[in-house]
């Protein structure tokens with residue numbers, strides 16, 4: 001029961017965060033010193049604009065406008081994108097872009113963690129020795145190369161020169177798993193290198209601290225091998241920072257991978273954000289940012305739950321929270 | 322009598338930013354089979370480092386160990402890490418000062434006890450858990466089934482220490498290092514744990530190295546006592562002999578510093594005035610000289626050699642107690 005009340009509290013906290021973020025964005029929108037209706041309908045008549053103003057709540061104050069937007073948003077009406085020829089639903093755009101971004105994010109995280117964990121374990125175990133120095137220096141060098149530069153190199157060599165992989169476009173899973181993956185490999189590599197460096201560094205530091213703990217000496221005095229001590233005794237209590245950092249980067253990977261999405265023409269949510277800004281589609285921007293915030297909050301919740309499994313002490317602290 | 326553990330000229334140096342730190346130097350200790358040997362000294366005198374060095378548990382590239390350690394016919398100091406590891410559990414085991422930090426915080430008690438049984442004795446998971454429960458009963462933990470499923474933070478300090486003892490004795494070791502097993506516990510629990518160790522030692526025919534900063538703990542629980550000061554053994558004698566005929570001024574100061582339970586609080590002397598010498602720069606004379614009430618000129622300029630009475634009583638002092646000046 002105590003735990004349920006903890007989770008209710010946590011969810012309430014996150015909802016408040018969501019409301020504050022979306023209200024903030026909404027307020028910023030109203031502060032832009034332009035007439036929003038004119039921006040959205042540059043060629044329409046004043047009468048048409050008046051109708052739009054009423055429909056979107058531009059005629060109301062900031063709070064009235066926000067409440068109207070929020071009412072629509074929770075009912076799944078994310079607003080429209082306005083063209084000279086007509087309109088398109090933001091929700092349709094997101095329904096197309098979201099799976100692309102979620103899959104790109106998921107692959108990137110899985111690859112980054114799968115590589116960073118063994119590297120972190122080895123470099124903590126060999127801290128200060130050659131293997132550690134090689135890993136640290138290599139990752140530091142790689143992480144100082146911006147991801148678009150890596151992407152360009154991949155395109156030039158893997159895509160064009162050797163023509164091993166397609167350089168452009170997105171193929172949904174339903175059109176064949178291999179085709180789908182082939183299009184994802186280069187974007188995933190470009191996005192994951194920086195994360196691998198970050199994750200390895202965090203895990204290494206936490207593991208080096210944990211290796212000094214008495215329970216490690218205790219484990220050694222039981223006659224366990226170094227391998228077993230590292231993987232079974234040290235890794236788990238050292239992985240909370242890594243987990244938290246992974247949660248934080250998920251939001252960024254969903255909404256912030258604009259450059260990589262454009263370069264490889266995978267056009268996910270990041271590209272939608274970019275398109276909304278470039279096309280001054282402020283309502284679309286507001287709803288898209290809200291959806292990104294929603295995912296961000298959701299992943300934080302997932303990591304909260306996961307840390308309870310990784311470190312049971314955090315579970316019981318919740319009872320007193 | 323043959324020695325189960327024989328430590329000769331053991332030295333441990335740590336490379337630190339402030340220079341080389343000599344935590345243990347020139348230590349000779351014999352643990353005859355079937356006996357309990359106390360190692361006593363103030364905090365920082367090198368007791369923990371000595372025990373861990375004996376077992377080969379000091380990790381890190383900044384550690385240097387010198388001297389020889391022979392356990393049960395095996396010269397540990399000439400063996401590989403893997404070979405020494407094979408002696409852990411059924412040969413040597415250790416319990417640690419703080420049962421909170423020495424148990425893995427994220428793993429259940431059951432898996433922490435049964436792990437050694439599985440890895441060292443090759444038991445199946447099921448058998449190891451059954452045995453773990455028996456071990457918890459052996460260390461007198463009520464409700465062992467529930468404790469097997471608990472995490473360390475869910476147990477009291479005394480219970481955790483019992484769990485740690487269960488882990489250490491799981492594979493029936495010949496020698497148990499108990500590094501301040503009661504220091505982190507309150508007085509009544511301390512007595513229970515010492516009682517438990519005494520009984521286990523008899524039932525399992527274990528030898529023991531009992532480390533403590535409290536001469537009072539040593540009194541009823543050991544056959545021999547080694548007193549350590551600033552990384553060296555400064556007095557060594559059978560326990561009864563030590564209390565009856567103390568030679569070393571430092572040991573006397575330790576004895577005087579034992580808190581007297583019947584004293585009103587506030588009147589107890591709990592520490593020896595002054596501090597241990599700087600471990601990175603030990604100076605030339607006797608390390609205890611600035612704090613010693615018997616100190617004379619010579620003490621400040623010459624390091625005392627280990628002296629031996631005809632009865633084997635060892636001490637490291639120019640002007641031992643009970644000697645006509």
Ligand SMILES: Nc1ncnc2c1ncn2[C@@H]1O[C@H](COP(=O)(O)OP(=O)(O)O)[C@@H](O)[C@H]1O
Nearest residue numbers: 335342344363364365366367368369370371600
């Ligand atoms: N890993 C280490 N690195 C550097 N110095 C250490 C290390 N471990 C212990 N020491 C030093 O060795 C000395 C002896 O410590 P220790 O054996 O823990 O004392 P005791 O157990 O008698 O309280 C202390 O001065 C301590 O600071």
Ligand code: SF4
Nearest residue numbers: 607610613620638639
């Ligand atoms: S050698 Fe001198 S200073 Fe050291 S303990 Fe003996 S009397 Fe005291």
Ligand SMILES: [Mg+2]
Nearest residue numbers: 368369418501
């Ligand atoms: Mg100690």
